Amino acid sequence: MIEFEDVTKRYPDGTVAVDKLSLRIPSNQITVFVGPSGCGKTTSLRMINRTIERTSGTISIDGDDINGRDAVTLRRGIGYVIQNAGLFPHKTVVDNVATVPKLIGWDKRKAHSTAMELLERVGLDVKLAERYPAQLSGGQQQRVGVARALAADPAIMLMDEPFSAVDPIVRHQLQEELLRLQRDIGKTIVFVTHDIDEAIKLGDNVAVLRVGGKLAQFAPPAELLANPADDFVRGFVGQDRGYRALTFVHPEALPVQPLPDELALQDGVPLGWRNGSEELLPVGSVFKRGDSLRAALDAVLTSPTGCGVCVDDDGKAVGVIDQSTVAEALRS
Amino acid sequence: MTWIGDNLGLIWEQLREHLYLAIVPVILGLIISVPLGYVATRYSWLANPLIAFGGILYSLPSIALFIVIPAVLGTKVLSTVNIIVALTIYTVSLLIRNVIDGLRSVPPDVRQSAIAVGYGALHRVVAVDLPIAVPVIFTGLRVVTVANISMVSVGAVIGIGGLGELFTLGFQKDFLTPVVVGVVLSLTLALIADLILVSLQRILTPWARVATPVGEVA
Ligand SMILES: Nc1ncnc2c1ncn2[C@@H]1O[C@H](COP(=O)(O)OP(=O)(O)O)[C@@H](O)[C@H]1O
Ligand SMILES: [Mg+2]
Secondary structure, eight states, X not given: OEEEEEEEEEOTTSOEEEEEEEEXXXXXXXXXXXXXXXXXXXXXXXXXXXXXXXXXXXXXXXXXXXXXXXXXXXXXXXXXXXXXXXXXXXXXHHHHHTHHHHHTTOOHHHHHHHHHHHHHHTTOOGGGGGSOGGGSOHHHHHHHHHHHHHTTOOSEEEEESTTTTSOHHHHHHHHHHHHHHHHXXXXXXXEEESOHHHHHHHOSEEEEEETTTEEEEEEOHHHHHHSOSSHHHHHHHOTTHHHHHGGGOOOSOOOOBOOOTTEEEETTEEXXXXXXXXXXXXXXXXEETTOOHHHHHHHXXXXXXXXXXXXOTTSOEEEEEEHHHHHHHHHO | OHHHHHTHHHHHHHHHHHHHHHHHHHHHHHHHHHHHHHHHHHSGXXXXXXXXXXXXXXXXXXXXXXXXXXXXXXXXXXXXXXXXXXXXXXXXXXXXXXXXXXXXXXXXXXXXXXXXXTOOHHHHIIIIIHHHHHHHHHHHHHHHHHHHHHHHGGGGGGTOOTTHHHHHHHHHTTOHHHHHHHHHHHHHHHHHHHHHHHHHHHHHOXXXXXXXXXXXXX
16 A cells, blocks of 8 residues: 655745645555646655655655665666656667566576567557557557566566557557556556546546645546535546446346337347337347446437347346336436 | 878878877866766856856967967976867867757756656766757767867977977978878878767767657657
8 A cells, every 4th residue: 555644745936835744654555646747646656765855744655665665676676657657768678578587687598588588468469569569559669668667577567657548449458458467456546637537437447636736536437427425526537427427327126128029029139119110120229137227328329219228148038127217226 | 292202101100199288288178177067067057157268268279378378387498288278178178068059958847847856966967967968969979079179289389289390391492282181191190089079979878869759649
């Protein structure tokens, strides 16, 4: 656990970037710092590896004040990923990844083989290992950045807007891969972004900061969407928060109705809707029992008949749900 | 032509002296400029005054330096030390700007990640900053090496000038051959030295020549 207690950062020019921040970042989860530009996210993050020194307050890792440790040693135990990856242009991809293992004195062969494994792990072709960073695309560089941060197997990884500079499609892939990777590695990840959607997608917990480095709310994404602490948070999570919040609503049992005759099936799997002509109308999106309310709403909205189809794990239709049922669930 | 054949020993001797007088200051100058440039990037208020001071030093006439240095250092007028010191001053005055520019050419996010992965201050300079500064430093190194090779000849005026002494010889005897030999060898030396530096730079910076990627593919 990383703990901030009354942490303040005042820059020499008098700017108070972070003001009496107190929060607990749980281990083995992704905690996202989100907030508008200039609200002190980067400052807060970089105080953890002491690349920025706090002015007052304490930051501790598993109970030990980080100021009690040598800064350079501390940093070698904390992975760090930034927006444009910040790869060393004069080192090959594999040497970039092997940087920290070499710094902490692993023998060359072990550092190299670990680096190669990590490249595969973050989804990079190992053929790229001997290339230089300038030869890679932005998305590939970002993957190398993640591999470099993980190379010496640190317990903590800090990520500062790591996916902000790549195009939306690549960003989406990188986000999915981070979640997949995190399921395997279970690091304590502190992730900074200005993008609330990214925060909600990635965070187990989200810390919303307001300008002046004040904590507005610290909560899991569902809680944030359902109960914004104040107008600032409400405004920041956005107008469509109601719809987004449905992602986190799992109705215990939506009352499904029996399958209507209009639904054509093949071995139980929905094929389409009959409407009197030869051709079937598309089924629309389907949802599973136990899916979120958002999935059910999507099914209703995309079905040509206004009836969303519920399927089991094998994809066989088990029932349908109509608009009024969803509306009912939404009201409750 | 017979003069050349008769004086091969002398020519060889002057060539070696020329090379020595030109190259030693480049090496000394580099050894001085790198730490000086590093200090100037740490204490950034130092950088501009240093560069300006270098500019002034570089504009001093070499002949004046060759004559003043023995007085200041107390060396003999005919000592090679004078030439070496003078040319080292020139080297530093020119190279300091390239070292500072080179160290400044390290992108901020690269420097930031170098600190964050846990390089100590000195280790970072050697392992990250200086390698990235190599192309800019080498630009200065090439200029200063060629300049030094031509400037050594001026030392002939005070009696130590490598190939420049062939010029004095020719003028004294009103005889062109030694002058031509001196000019040709001096030019050749400059050309070869530059070629060596270019090759060395290519060997040191394979990363600076790579192609950039085509399009964004994750
Ligand atoms: N080195 C610095 N000196 C002075 N002010 C700074 C410095 N770095 C950041 N700031 C200021 O501190 C505030 C927070 O900055 P930052 O932590 O970078 O915010 P964020 O990452 O949320 O955009 C901003 O007002 C910024 O201008
Ligand atoms: Mg920032």
